[in-house]
Amino acid sequence: MKSRRAQITSQLEIIKKNTEKIITEKELEERIKLSIEKNKPLRVKLGIDPTAQDIHLGFVLVLKKLRDFQQLGHKVILVIGDFTAKIGDPTGRNISRPPLSDKEIKTNMKSYFKQIFKVIDSKNLEVRYNSEWLTKLNFKDIIEIFSKITLQKITEREDFQKRLRENNPIFLNEIIYPILQAYDSLYLKSDIEIGGVDQELNCLMGRELQQKFNQQPQIIILMPLLIGLDGKNKMSKSLKNYIGISEPPDEIFGKVMSIPDSLLNQWLNLTTNLTDQEIKKLLTKHPMEIKKELGHEIIKQYYNENKAKLAAKKFEATFQRKDYSSLAKEVVIPKEIIDMPLAEVLVNLNFVNSKSEAKRLIQQGGIEINGQKIISDDPKFVMNINDGDLIRIGKKKFFKLIKD
């Protein structure tokens, strides 16, 4: 049996790993100490927005931290912002997003949970929908809450500042958002709230509200923002620079190979379970080799060792030895279209969005059949298609053509 002191230290070490900021570390230590003494698990809250379909590697950082808490025996509370989603969340955008319907939320959550449970444990978990308590507030309650919060505090948020400066509209429902998130913390009596660094102000609001209502303020644990595939912006759905954890292994591998080298250090640290020494050693290799390892490590976590190896092999075969056959999906070409001009065939098989796009690709050399580039200025260019031909469209689309 470890001593109490040692228990605290080891918990702290696990909790602090990979975090960007903790408010405050001192309080955290005290709270853990108390939890151990009283044998009472901490209530760790994460608010999630039911808008997303794909969970990406950036968000996984937060989930992994929750898993750490679960493994330490604490209680994780997932707050689904079904109510807040309906009023529109201003986070990180300067136009308000359209509210979601109940049905959309339901569909979103189904795929959400499936993915979430790849990372966190479905036990030791409490899932709550914030409409449970938010719909019950009456206007008097709301005003009481509002009376504890100043406009100055709300508009500290950079996004609001920017909009104020640029004279872009800020709607009142947006202003309310952080207050409601804060109320979640108050209602649930959370000990800790976890989020990305962009959530700092929202979390602080919870802290403040708890204090104003004479509750122990929650400790805030902020995770770093993972830089996305473009190497510039934080990974996010709207920028399409993300890797979703339920994407096929080949896809994940390909995406990892395409990240700029400058991201390697951050990604190795944040997206894998490798130790510092292993990472240090890895970083001496050629960037391409490092990426292969990185892809392997990432896939391993969401699939298995075997799939990870397979993806790497497939990549090497496909892109380095240019054998596209393993990536190609089989597509049957109906008899009626096989003699049509190539551009039309591509449209008919839904390989491209419009005939103009197809023609452009053919003109610019973006089409390859059996490894042979097809270039033609003739819009009526007819291609002799044979059974089993491999076609590559652009960089990333491959199909094996099967005659009807």
Next chain:
RNA sequence: CCAGGGGUGGCAGAGUGGUCAAUUGCACCUGGCUGUAAACCAGGCGCCCUUGUGGCUGCGCAGGUUCGAAUCCUGCCCCCUGGACCA
């Protein structure tokens, strides 16, 4: 409510009667170079066809003027600024 300014392609932002499918930047796509990197360079970036000094759709929405409208007029919707009101 009053006065003024404004609403243009994924975003930013030009254009104020024909040469505007709409300058430019970012994003995106294709090619080259590579490590399917990044950077860089070149081209492209509404749709359709009988590929042409071609047709259609398009500049908040609906009408109108005109041979011709993103550009002018009328009505409507929305945004911003200032004022009035309130404190």
